[in-house]
Amino acid sequence: MSVLAxxxxxxxxxxxxxxxxxxxxxxxxxxxxxxKFGDYQCNAALSLAKTLQQPPRTVAQGILDHVHLEDxxxxxxxxxxxxxxxxxxxxxxxxxxxxxxxxxxxxxPTVTRPQRIIVDFSSxxxxxxxxxxxxxxxxxxxxxxxxxTYLGHDVxxxxxxxxxxxxxxxxxxxxxxxxxEALVQSDALALGDLVTLYRAAKQRFDEDxxxxxxxxxxxxxxxxxxxxxxxxxxxxxxxxxxxxxxxYGLLDITLTERGESFYNPYLAAVVEDLVAAGLVQQDEGAxxxxxxxxxxxxxxxxxxxxxxxxxxxxxxxTDLAAVRxxxxxxxxxxxxxxxxMGQSGHFAQVFQVAQRAGWVPEGVSLIHVPFGLVxxxxxxxxxTRSGDTVPLKSLLEEAxxxxxxxxGDRNPQADAPFIQTTAQVIGIAAVKYADLSQNRTSNYxxxxxxxxxxxxxxxxxxxxxxxxxxxIGRKGGIDLEKHPLSPEQLPHFSLEEPSELVLAKHLxxxxxxxxxxxxxxxxxxxCQYLFELSQKFNQFFEQCPVLQAxxxxxxxxLALCQVTARTLKLGLGLLxxxxxxxx
RNA sequence: GGGGCUGUGGCUCAGUUGGAUAGAGCAAGUGCCUCCUAAGCACUAGGUCGGCGGUUCAAGUCCGCCCAGUCCCGCCA
Numbered sequence: 001m002s003v004l005a006x007x008x009x010x011x012x013x014x015x016x017x018x019x020x021x022x023x024x025x026x027x028x029x030x031x032x033x034x035x036k037f038g039d040y041q042c043n044a045a046l047s048l049a050k051t052l053q054q055p056p057r058t059v060a061q062g063i064l065d066h067v068h069l070e071d072x073x074x075x076x077x078x079x080x081x082x083x084x085x086x087x088x089x090x091x092x093x094x095x096x097x098x099x100x101x102x103x104x105x106x107x108x109p110t111v112t113r114p115q116r117i118i119v120d121f122s123s124x125x126x127x128x129x130x131x132x133x134x135x136x137x138x139x140x141x142x143x144x145x146x147x148x149t150y151l152g153h154d155v156x157x158x159x160x161x162x163x164x165x166x167x168x169x170x171x172x173x174x175x176x177x178x179x180x181e182a183l184v185q186s187d188a189l190a191l192g193d194l195v196t197l198y199r200a201a202k203q204r205f206d207e208d209x210x211x212x213x214x215x216x217x218x219x220x221x222x223x224x225x226x227x228x229x230x231x232x233x234x235x236x237x238x239x240x241x242x243x244x245x246x247x248y249g250l251l252d253i254t255l256t257e258r259g260e261s262f263y264n265p266y267l268a269a270v271v272e273d274l275v276a277a278g279l280v281q282q283d284e285g286a287x288x289x290x291x292x293x294x295x296x297x298x299x300x301x302x303x304x305x306x307x308x309x310x311x312x313x314x315x316x317x318t319d320l321a322a323v324r325x326x327x328x329x330x331x332x333x334x335x336x337x338x339x340x341m342g343q344s345g346h347f348a349q350v351f352q353v354a355q356r357a358g359w360v361p362e363g364v365s366l367i368h369v370p371f372g373l374v375x376x377x378x379x380x381x382x383x384t385r386s387g388d389t390v391p392l393k394s395l396l397e398e399a400x401x402x403x404x405x406x407x408g409d410r411n412p413q414a415d416a417p418f419i420q421t422t423a424q425v426i427g428i429a430a431v432k433y434a435d436l437s438q439n440r441t442s443n444y445x446x447x448x449x450x451x452x453x454x455x456x457x458x459x460x461x462x463x464x465x466x467x468x469x470x471x472i473g474r475k476g477g478i479d480l481e482k483h484p485l486s487p488e489q490l491p492h493f494s495l496e497e498p499s500e501l502v503l504a505k506h507l508x509x510x511x512x513x514x515x516x517x518x519x520x521x522x523x524x525x526x527c528q529y530l531f532e533l534s535q536k537f538n539q540f541f542e543q544c545p546v547l548q549a550x551x552x553x554x555x556x557x558l559a560l561c562q563v564t565a566r567t568l569k570l571g572l573g574l575l576x577x578x579x580x581x582x583x
Numbered sequence: 584g585g586g587g588c589u590g591u592g593g594c595u596c597a598g599u600u601g602g603a604u605a606g607a608g609c610a611a612g613u614g615c616c617u618c619c620u621a622a623g624c625a626c627u628a629g630g631u632c633g634g635c636g637g638u639u640c641a642a643g644u645c646c647g648c649c650c651a652g653u654c655c656c657g658c659c660a
Contacts, residue, residue, distance in 0.1 A: 026600070028600070028602085030599075030600090030602090031599095033598095033602090033603080033605095033606090034603080034604085037603070041602090041603090043601095043602055046602065046640075046641075047601090047602090049640075050639090050640080055640095056640075079603075080602090080603045081602080081603075081640070081641075082602095082640095083602075083603065123660095125660080162660065165659080165660075166659075167659090167660095260660090283657080283658095284657075284658080285658085286657065286658050287658095288657075288658090293586095294585090294586080294656080295584095295585060295586090295656090296584095296585080296656070296657080297584055297585070297656080298584085299584080299585080302585095302656070302657080303657060303658090304657090305657055305658045307658085308657095308658045309657095309658060310658085312658085314658065314659075314660085315659075315660045316658095316660095318660090319660095340654090341587075341588060341654070341655090342587090342654055342655060343655085343660085344586095344587060344588085344654095344655080345586075345587070345654095345655050345656065346655085346660085348587095370587090370588085372588075372589085372653095372654095373653085373654085379652095406622090410622070437596085437597095438595095438596075438597095439596080439597075441588070441589085442588080442589060442596085443588090443589075443653080443654095444595090444596090445595070445596095447595085450595070450608095450609075453608095453609075453622090454622035454623095455608075455609075455622075455623090456595095456607085456608040456609060457595095457596085457597090457607070457608055457609095458608090458622095460622060461608095461622075461623095463622090464620080464622050464623080465623095467620065467622090468619075468620060468623085469619095470620095471619055471620055472619045473619090474619085475619050476619075516599070520599080522599095524596095524597080525597095525599085528597065528598095528607090531607085531608090532607090535607095538623060538624065539624070539625095541619080541623080541624085542615095542623075542624045542625085543624085545618070545619070546619060547618095547619050548618070548619080561619095582620080583620085583622075
């Protein structure tokens with residue numbers, strides 16, 4: 001149990017005994033904002049004062065009269081208008097760290113009731129290059145999936161790739177006239193040509209009405225399963241897939257591809273179901289579900305179109321089919337959609353229709369996890385100098401190249417393989433960390449200089465803290481993965497120096513922090529925790545020599561380093577960032 | 584016209600279910616390597632939290648109105 005949960009429990013019991021409040025009363029325990037107020041605080045007295053008709057300090061005293069904290073805290077104090085300040089006992093603190101030391105999961109057990117959770121993220125489009133627009137979904141989705149998996153949930157990571165729809169008619173038609181052999185033969189086109197191909201096809205599509213008509217017919221061919229169209233489509237998908245795999249490999253991200261085309265066989269049934277549920281109306285030739293709470297410019301209900309006037313289906317139909325499939329076939333308890341904020345309206349609409357159709361059982365939740373845009377340093381959409389969107393591949397390569405230059409300058413004696421592998425880790429880590437450390441919902445400004453900066457809340461800073469820990473291990477000939485204290489030493493583990501205590505107090509908040517992050521789906525909180533951990537470790541590192549310390553101090557400090565190293569490594573791992581032993 | 588999101592030191596951002604004197608980092612200035620990687624640490628300076636009202640013992644946080652930026656709003660995804 002986390003310290004926070006323990007205190008919450010103790011204070012809830014005290015409130016129950018003192019004021020006959022229910023045992024599940026939330027006593028408003030929080031980590032203290034300022035160290036001078038102690039380690040934790042209980043703010044319940046302030047809000048209770050009114051309902052109990054007593055002065056807040058009297059209420060606080062009433063709580064203190066009934067709370068049992070002797071085993072873990074010094075005598076709590078009432079401060080200011082009625083805050084209760086709580087200081088952990090040093091031996092209790094040491095005991096908590098000890099628990100982390102001897103536990104493979106650093107004191108954080110898996111959840112008691114695992115859920116089946118689908119994380120829908122990344123989702124690039126076939127026949128297009130992955131670009132900066134896919135960066136955040138890919139990185140944030142992967143991080144959330146890692147955290148939920150670590151907590152013991154059964155997570156399915158789905159790549160809802162754009163592999164269906166009108167653009168394929170366009171591409172197939174264009175290939176027919178420009179490069180017929182590519183329709184039937186793999187590798188007839190160089191991989192990089194896909195982008196050019198798409199652009200050229202799009203241009204023809206926009207300019208030529210006859211071309212548009214052929215493209216429309218090609219879509220019909222494809223959707224009805226006509227062999228040639230199908231084969232061409234397969235080749236295009238294969239080619240794109242290989243490109244995506246390179247990026248995912250570089251980012252160390254795994255996904256199960258299940259594109260839009262997967263749901264094609266279910267689309268007709270989705271519409272039939274909606275009709276049967278009585279939700280559907282025909283409007284201007286289209287099959288629509290009129291929405292509650294959404295209005296158009298004239299104040300009339302807005303429709304969600306589930307079948308176009310030409311009989312075709314659109315993305316709303318696909319998303320509805322996906323919701324239904326994921327609930328009935330995948331048995332999902334929770335479905336997370338990690339897409340940009342611009343789609344929040346769309347998802348609210350799809351979710352509403354799914355709810356009204358009765359497809360979402362009690363206890364199943366559909367959650368849009370939105371994020372803001374990636375902006376350039378000018379505060380506008382991130383583009384290349386020529387104004388094109390930035391391919392993800394070149395963005396990552398640039399980050400790695402910059403890390404490599406920097407690393408080379410700092411380590412002129414280092415060999416090339418070391419520089420290369422380390423630079424790759426640092427470059428990728430920098431990009432991921434810069435993204436994850438921002439509050440998900442706001443836009444963020446992409447800056448190579450800042451993310452690769454040696455100082456501040458950046459990946460290199462955290463990686464460096466870990467490198468310092470490794471340095472201690474190397475110099476002392478100690479394996480930081482192993483427990484440095486023998487069973488005889490363990491009960492005597494203690495902490496004394498202020499920087500040791502500060503570090504330890506932060507360490508024991510690991511469990512409660514991760515649990516909060518999993519609930520709120522905000523990776524930046526994890527970054528914040530790890531940044532503060534690194535800062536506190538660096539302070540400890542300055543003030544407390546480890547290897548030169550006298551026994552038993554030396555062993556105790558090594559133990560603290562060990563827990564710090566494991567926490568840092570695990571935390572970075574949950575962000576999708578590996579550590580390096582030197583840099 | 585409707586709706587979403589954003590607005591916090593010069594810059595980039597944190598800020599939990601409302602809680603004590605609003606926190607970091609960068610940039611600026613000053614110190615600290617005979618010692619486990621100085622990619623570090625310590626210290627200094629900088630804010631009427633977009634504006635006006637309201638609710639509350641208590642508002643950056645909740646409510647209303649306004650201003651600015653940005654995104655979305657019928658057959659694209």
